[in-house]
Amino acid sequence: MKQWIIEGIRTGIKTTKYPKKFDTSPGISPSRPILTQSSKIDPSICPTGAIKKKGKSYYIDYSRCIYCYRCKDDRGGSLNWEDGYEWAYFTKKGQGPLKSSFRSSTHILVVDTGSCGACLSEVELLNNPYYNMHRLGFFVTPSPRKADILMVVGPVTHHMELALKKAFDAMPTPKRVMAVGTCAISGGIFTPSFITASSVSEVIPVDLEVPGDPPPPLAILYGLLILSGKMQPKE
Amino acid sequence: MLDRLISDIKNITNVIKYCELSSLPVLEIKKEELQKVCRLLFHKKHLHFGGIVAEQDETRRLYYFFLSKEKKALILKIEEKISPHPIPSISTIIHGADWLEREIEDLFGIGFRGHPRLGDFVIHSESWGKTIKPMRKDFNVTQPLYKKAGTGPDFWKPIRIVEGQGVFAMPIGPIYSGPSEAVHFMLETVGEEIIRAKTRLFYKYRAVEKLAEGKTISDVILLAERFSGTSAFSHALGFSMAVENALGIKCSKSTQLLRIIICELERLRHHIARIEGICNSTGLCVATSQAGILHEELLRISCEFSGHRYLFGLSAIGKILKDISYDSCSTLAQKSSSLLKRIKRLESMLRFSSSFLDRLEEVGIVNPEQARQLCLVGPVGRASGQDFDLRCDLPYLCYKDIEFNRAIEFEGDGYARLRVFFKEAKECIKIIKQAVELLKDYDVNDQFDFDINNFKETLSKKPVGISFVEAPSGAALHWVRLNKNATVERYRIIPPAFFNWHGFHLSTEGFAFQDFPIILATFGLSVAENDR
Numbered sequence: 200m201k202q203w204i205i206e207g208i209r210t211g212i213k214t215t216k217y218p219k220k221f222d223t224s225p226g227i228s229p230s231r232p233i234l235t236q237s238s239k240i241d242p243s244i245c246p247t248g249a250i251k252k253k254g255k256s257y258y259i260d261y262s263r264c265i266y267c268y269r270c271k272d273d274r275g276g277s278l279n280w281e282d283g284y285e286w287a288y289f290t291k292k293g294q295g296p297l298k299s300s301f302r303s304s305t306h307i308l309v310v311d312t313g314s315c316g317a318c319l320s321e322v323e324l325l326n327n328p329y330y331n332m333h334r335l336g337f338f339v340t341p342s343p344r345k346a347d348i349l350m351v352v353g354p355v356t357h358h359m360e361l362a363l364k365k366a367f368d369a370m371p372t373p374k375r376v377m378a379v380g381t382c383a384i385s386g387g388i389f390t391p392s393f394i395t396a397s398s399v400s401e402v403i404p405v406d407l408e409v410p411g412d413p414p415p416p417l418a419i420l421y422g423l424l425i426l427s428g429k430m431q432p433k434e
Numbered sequence: 435m436l437d438r439l440i441s442d443i444k445n446i447t448n449v450i451k452y453c454e455l456s457s458l459p460v461l462e463i464k465k466e467e468l469q470k471v472c473r474l475l476f477h478k479k480h481l482h483f484g485g486i487v488a489e490q491d492e493t494r495r496l497y498y499f500f501l502s503k504e505k506k507a508l509i510l511k512i513e514e515k516i517s518p519h520p521i522p523s524i525s526t527i528i529h530g531a532d533w534l535e536r537e538i539e540d541l542f543g544i545g546f547r548g549h550p551r552l553g554d555f556v557i558h559s560e561s562w563g564k565t566i567k568p569m570r571k572d573f574n575v576t577q578p579l580y581k582k583a584g585t586g587p588d589f590w591k592p593i594r595i596v597e598g599q600g601v602f603a604m605p606i607g608p609i610y611s612g613p614s615e616a617v618h619f620m621l622e623t624v625g626e627e628i629i630r631a632k633t634r635l636f637y638k639y640r641a642v643e644k645l646a647e648g649k650t651i652s653d654v655i656l657l658a659e660r661f662s663g664t665s666a667f668s669h670a671l672g673f674s675m676a677v678e679n680a681l682g683i684k685c686s687k688s689t690q691l692l693r694i695i696i697c698e699l700e701r702l703r704h705h706i707a708r709i710e711g712i713c714n715s716t717g718l719c720v721a722t723s724q725a726g727i728l729h730e731e732l733l734r735i736s737c738e739f740s741g742h743r744y745l746f747g748l749s750a751i752g753k754i755l756k757d758i759s760y761d762s763c764s765t766l767a768q769k770s771s772s773l774l775k776r777i778k779r780l781e782s783m784l785r786f787s788s789s790f791l792d793r794l795e796e797v798g799i800v801n802p803e804q805a806r807q808l809c810l811v812g813p814v815g816r817a818s819g820q821d822f823d824l825r826c827d828l829p830y831l832c833y834k835d836i837e838f839n840r841a842i843e844f845e846g847d848g849y850a851r852l853r854v855f856f857k858e859a860k861e862c863i864k865i866i867k868q869a870v871e872l873l874k875d876y877d878v879n880d881q882f883d884f885d886i887n888n889f890k891e892t893l894s895k896k897p898v899g900i901s902f903v904e905a906p907s908g909a910a911l912h913w914v915r916l917n918k919n920a921t922v923e924r925y926r927i928i929p930p931a932f933f934n935w936h937g938f939h940l941s942t943e944g945f946a947f948q949d950f951p952i953i954l955a956t957f958g959l960s961v962a963e964n965d966r
Contacts, residue, residue: 200787202783202786203720203721203783206724206783207720207723210723210724213727224734225737225738226733226734226735226736226737226738226743227734227737228737229737229741229742230741246652246653265656265660265746266742266746266747267656267746267747268741268742268746268747268755268756269747269755271741273757274747274755274756274757275755280741309612309613309614310609310616311609311614311616311638312616312638313637313638313640313962313965314615314638314663314962315661315662315663315664315666315962316662316663316960316962316963317663317664317666317744317746318663319615320664321743322613323612323613324726324729324730324733326726327723327726327727327729327730328723328726328727328730329726329727329730339612339613341610341611341612343609353638354640356637356638356639357561357562358558358561358636358637358638358639359616359638361561362608362609362616362637366609387660388645388653388656388657388660389640391576391578392575392576392640392641392645393568393573393574393576393578393641394568394641395640412660412746413663413743413744415743
């Protein structure tokens, strides 16, 4: 067993400094489209209609973006894509962050309701040495009875609807629900369909949404930080 | 070789019609003769069974795929008018066809005579008050049925359960331990030993094949890419290649090489993630972290190379959507080669950790005979002596020009599967290096410019395209029939996970209950890929 201990020490610390310091390592985020004054806008290029019009100006509805990159300037589009990952936001109907008593220890139940596996893989990576969410007091629990936060990934298929409702009902209050990924927020490309709901909020109330397909681990971590009240949401 | 096979078939049965689909021979036979021909091909000629594709519009057509190692494939076809009469089941001859027939019965309502159990497979009976057959042409996919689905029995009960003194049935899932995919296992145990295991899938059924119908080619690529995120590029490639076959497009050598590079990068990442899962299941923390570091680094390398961590948004018909420079390819080759040393070190350290090996060796055995009967593919099949690898056996892209060894083990236990994952991961790096080397002689920007208007004549014939792709988890078949107006008429995916999940229960039966998570990890199967 000795060699494992030596190997562990030799590897050193890989963990990101985030949230103390903003992480800008290459490859941690798939970035996302932004509209600038100069960009030529062609809403029809977006297969899910994420480029929307409000009055005379356009805006991007990130809850619909599925990362096809067709609007990106290096693939035939005209938009710039910006790096970053602090994308999560509270929903209008949601309850806001948890109270201060949850700040040092928050338990999370992860429910897969039809994700493609990429979102789930990113959630699993939160336990990776690079992100290590334990250091911030987040723990994944298999039991809804112990959970404070319900993390839902994937569009809700009809076959998982009942299981999701049961898991939500079994959780003690106060509880919060976060929808992770475009599919969970808006159904992504799997709607409209006879078998998937158009969002998690159609089945259970959602408090926080993390857009991205899939959102990178740090985006999910940011969502967890603001939902548990450990961090103030940034504008 | 192929001619001899066809003449052998003609000897025992009357071939009604002979034609070619996407340059593969199709033999139309009478449905009464089907079992006889299947027995000949599978048991006497030892062909690999590739799956069944069903189509139903004015007529009902079933295509049975057989692949041989001599770089050939053969299709048997049955065509008949729509009638309530069932088709003879071949699941008694080829066990691997069992689930395929259940799936077709559930989605189309085509009956199979002699099948031991049909119904409640893809469409879960407890969730639907009435029966639905979603793949039929008259079924409207956008109706919000889920809202008023009505109530079924509300809970699922297995048809049969083992009873006796000291027998316990343990239901696991669909929500269980940590971030895990939605799947249900019913384990029936006596003491510690699992005597019967049942896997219940399709909790995540998103009806991708039905959603694709009537959509444009560029929209269906998005679906093919996103139904299984951990093997996104391979499946998007499968779809693109099927469309290219249907339209007769030949993409440039540089595109082929780029596709190989990206495919192998995905395979490498997939296998490292599986190794991480195996280390995690045995509770070996440092090894899990080491594999986890490699996993995250590969994701970052993918992101720097393509813009997306899971290689989304790269696939297009006849080309790679992003402009990739040769420099970025050589950087990729360099970075992946730098991981090789660390992968080798991890492997050699694991090989000498006795506590780790104790949990894997002679646990979760699927023997070669079972693996062949169940048509297991990919790393799981290769660990059980099924050396079927589409990259060598039915070479696509330009895998012919690249030298690599196929991994093969015969023990069929957890350790054999781990060795296959390691061996293939190392081969991936070798392939990337060679492909980048070959790419030097070609212009990276030499890409096919796809314009659907140039193919009006071909489209008027409703062309069919078939492609075989070795996805990270095994052989995948993509079938596309295009419509006159350049939309997709029928899209069928036979994912590797479908066959491998079918064989999963075998590996658990007879082993201790506490080995179950380890066996599950060594299989490393994706539920999303199976459920579509």
